[in-house]
Amino acid sequence: MKLGDTSRAQPVTGVETLRWRDDALEMIDQRVLPMKTAFLRYDSAEGVADAIRSMVVRGAPAIGCAAAYGIALAALALSRQPRGAFLEGLEAAFRILAASRPTAVNLSWALDRQRRVLDSLGAAAAPAALTRALLTEAHVILAEDIEANRAMGGYGAALVPDQARILTHCNAGALATAGHGTALGVIRSAIEAGRRVTVFADETRPFLQGARLTAWELMQDGIPVTLIADSAAGLLLSRGEIDLIIVGADRVAANGDVANKIGTYPLAVMAQRHGIPFYVACPLSTIDLTLRHGGLIPIEERGPDEVTGFGGQRWAPQGVAVCNPAFDVTPAGLISALITERGVVPRPDRQKLRAIAG
Amino acid sequence: MKLGDTSRAQPVTGVETLRWRDDALEMIDQRVLPMKTAFLRYDSAEGVADAIRSMVVRGAPAIGCAAAYGIALAALALSRQPRGAFLEGLEAAFRILAASRPTAVNLSWALDRQRRVLDSLGAAAAPAALTRALLTEAHVILAEDIEANRAMGGYGAALVPDQARILTHCNAGALATAGHGTALGVIRSAIEAGRRVTVFADETRPFLQGARLTAWELMQDGIPVTLIADSAAGLLLSRGEIDLIIVGADRVAANGDVANKIGTYPLAVMAQRHGIPFYVACPLSTIDLTLRHGGLIPIEERGPDEVTGFGGQRWAPQGVAVCNPAFDVTPAGLISALITERGVVPRPDRQKLRAIAG
Numbered sequence: 001m002k003l004g005d006t007s008r009a010q011p012v013t014g015v016e017t018l019r020w021r022d023d024a025l026e027m028i029d030q031r032v033l034p035m036k037t038a039f040l041r042y043d044s045a046e047g048v049a050d051a052i053r054s055m056v057v058r059g060a061p062a063i064g065c066a067a068a069y070g071i072a073l074a075a076l077a078l079s080r081q082p083r084g085a086f087l088e089g090l091e092a093a094f095r096i097l098a099a100s101r102p103t104a105v106n107l108s109w110a111l112d113r114q115r116r117v118l119d120s121l122g123a124a125a126a127p128a129a130l131t132r133a134l135l136t137e138a139h140v141i142l143a144e145d146i147e148a149n150r151a152m153g154g155y156g157a158a159l160v161p162d163q164a165r166i167l168t169h170c171n172a173g174a175l176a177t178a179g180h181g182t183a184l185g186v187i188r189s190a191i192e193a194g195r196r197v198t199v200f201a202d203e204t205r206p207f208l209q210g211a212r213l214t215a216w217e218l219m220q221d222g223i224p225v226t227l228i229a230d231s232a233a234g235l236l237l238s239r240g241e242i243d244l245i246i247v248g249a250d251r252v253a254a255n256g257d258v259a260n261k262i263g264t265y266p267l268a269v270m271a272q273r274h275g276i277p278f279y280v281a282c283p284l285s286t287i288d289l290t291l292r293h294g295g296l297i298p299i300e301e302r303g304p305d306e307v308t309g310f311g312g313q314r315w316a317p318q319g320v321a322v323c324n325p326a327f328d329v330t331p332a333g334l335i336s337a338l339i340t341e342r343g344v345v346p347r348p349d350r351q352k353l354r355a356i357a358g
Numbered sequence: 359m360k361l362g363d364t365s366r367a368q369p370v371t372g373v374e375t376l377r378w379r380d381d382a383l384e385m386i387d388q389r390v391l392p393m394k395t396a397f398l399r400y401d402s403a404e405g406v407a408d409a410i411r412s413m414v415v416r417g418a419p420a421i422g423c424a425a426a427y428g429i430a431l432a433a434l435a436l437s438r439q440p441r442g443a444f445l446e447g448l449e450a451a452f453r454i455l456a457a458s459r460p461t462a463v464n465l466s467w468a469l470d471r472q473r474r475v476l477d478s479l480g481a482a483a484a485p486a487a488l489t490r491a492l493l494t495e496a497h498v499i500l501a502e503d504i505e506a507n508r509a510m511g512g513y514g515a516a517l518v519p520d521q522a523r524i525l526t527h528c529n530a531g532a533l534a535t536a537g538h539g540t541a542l543g544v545i546r547s548a549i550e551a552g553r554r555v556t557v558f559a560d561e562t563r564p565f566l567q568g569a570r571l572t573a574w575e576l577m578q579d580g581i582p583v584t585l586i587a588d589s590a591a592g593l594l595l596s597r598g599e600i601d602l603i604i605v606g607a608d609r610v611a612a613n614g615d616v617a618n619k620i621g622t623y624p625l626a627v628m629a630q631r632h633g634i635p636f637y638v639a640c641p642l643s644t645i646d647l648t649l650r651h652g653g654l655i656p657i658e659e660r661g662p663d664e665v666t667g668f669g670g671q672r673w674a675p676q677g678v679a680v681c682n683p684a685f686d687v688t689p690a691g692l693i694s695a696l697i698t699e700r701g702v703v704p705r706p707d708r709q710k711l712r713a714i715a716g
Contacts, residue, residue, distance in 0.1 A: 204589070205563055211665070212674065227678050227680045228682070229588075229665055230588050231560075232682070232683055233624070234623040235620060235686035262592075263589025266624050269628060273627055307585055307587055308585070311671060313668070316573055322584065328590075329596065
């Protein structure tokens with residue numbers, strides 16, 4: 001079975017995070033970038049869930065896209081089954097994908113979109129028609145993500161002064177999305193608008209998204225980037241060498257509290273201390289109005305091996321205890337503005353978020 | 359030539375950072391701990407300067423001890439020369455050692471002690487007598503460092519409540535000193551005084567002193583230690599999981615500003631935000647009354663390779679720009695107390711520092 005128009009599934013930058021090819025989802029392996037540029041091919045929901053869990057693909061919007069394709073892949077594999085078995089198999093796929101990572105809400109948001117496709121076609125629809133609709137929805141989600149990033153970039157670019165020295169954390173770039181990026185999308189759009197910028201990339205231990213992914217994707221685009229250890233941000237700020245901080249988000253609570261990669265919260269505190277803006281770029285799919293505040297956002301605790309070494313090399317003593325939370329929560333009060341595809345939300349609060357995302 | 363009583367040169371814990379053996383300085387290679395426990399042997403000032411520069415030995419007090427032995431080694435090598443050549447050679451050793459690292463003031467402090475030995479014996483003294491005196495002074499500096507750490511531990515232990523969950527950064531332990539440690543010395547003394555503690559060790563990128571050295575030396579002593587990424591401290595603090603922070607220092611300015619390992623300053627800011635004490639344990643040799651404030655402390659910028667990978671493994675893209683400052687400055691106003699061998703200095707300021715170290 002050959003389904004779907006892949007033309008809209010192409011990211012707009014040179015970096016391809018996910019692509020649909022020959023009835024399978026191909027994803028660049030973000031565990032080995034930039035040492036190796038390898039695409040892995042997935043033809044099952046289980047495979048995609050594994051890829052999300054092991055961080056072959058990461059970044060809240062990219063995880064959402066992958067999960068949507070995961071449902072489409074399950075449907076494809078089940079599409080010759082009778083409708084009862086088809087729907088039952090799909091439920092299993094929903095469960096497996098939903099459980100793959102807890103913090104980024106885009107995952108359940110994308111699964112909800114797929115569920116609405118099922119619901120709208122109704123129980124009477126044939127598996128083949130449902131499959132076609134689920135795959136189309138995955139393509140739409142991916143295309144909309146790029147459009148959202150472009151729109152965010154347009155709004156956010158206005159916040160970036162010429163000659164800005166911008167600090168970013170983790171990777172909220174093309175590699176975290178379907179293309180263009182959220183935080184890095186704002187930077188790309190600012191450059192397209194003629195602003196000259198310098199980016200400082202925190203290396204972002206333990207998974208090194210900054211050192212490996214942000215540095216690499218900015219260099220691919222010829223954007224000036226300087227790599228620093230996470231703990232060097234404070235010194236640069238104290239020397240007046242950073243003009244603004246911009247990051248992405250994994251989940252925004254109804255009051256504007258933001259869960260993002262571990263280490264984001266201290267950066268927001270330091271930005272406030274040094275009187276520079278702290279921006280969060282995120283699509284509306286990242287906003288979770290069902291959680292009243294950030295303290296309710298589930299914080300994933302990952303395994304010890306990420307901290308005791310990297311890529312097969314170990315440097316911590318055998319048997320050492322490790323605490324490896326993958327995200328922290330930045331209180332809304334520290335956030336100068338959220339940048340969304342519907343506009344900039346300065347000093348986000350409950351009322352403003354309900355107005356823009358309700 | 360066989361010189362010096364080595365009995366007082368033994369550290370008081372199981373960890374031996376530096377030791378004098380058979381007319382040479384042996385130092386544990388801190389670049390490869392804990393993967394390998396290897397002692398390197400040095401018989402020249404140039405070798406010791408190299409070891410300081412490449413961080414075979416690190417930690418302000420340990421660097422001071424190493425530099426003092428570096429002068430003794432230069433003297434030993436020159437001791438059969440005529441006095442003019444001897445003194446000229448020694449001057450070269452002073453210069454080479456003084457230039458090896460810029461931030462830790464203990465280096466120049468130890469060299470000043472050796473210079474005073476030369477001055478006190480006078481120009482008429484024979485090279486052999488001067489050599490003997492310089493080696494004795496190195497042994498004394500090492501022994502005094504251990505004594506100072508013990509005294510600091512005694513004073514600092516009173517600040518550690520039972521069941522304290524203590525965060526530390528970098529390694530201010532036996533490995534950073536002649537033995538016992540400064541910040542970790544306070545923890546050791548608190549345990550000796552019956553306090554139960556849990557230590558959280560920041561991994562301390564880029565050189566990973568926390569992951570490799572602090573974790574290892576605490577585990578050697580059976581002290582409970584949990585390793586975290588540097589950027590995880592904020593989340594732990596926000597959850598109320600840390601009761602106090604204690605670190606060492608590389609240089610304290612006359613007004614109480616503290617230069618210490620990069621990443622210390624943000625921790626102090628976070629401690630203030632979360633209302634927990636932030637302590638700095640340092641011997642008086644770390645206090646530099648000649649610098650009015652921390653902005654005057656030279657901040658070493660180290661090479662890019664420390665950030666682009668670790669131990670021969672590279673993960674950042676080839677050609678990426680790197681900014682790698684090794685220290686930052688914590689303003690005195692963020693410091694709950696300095697812990698010295700003469701007592702605790704709460705809320706350090708110019709007057710209190712002059713009183714204790716003047």
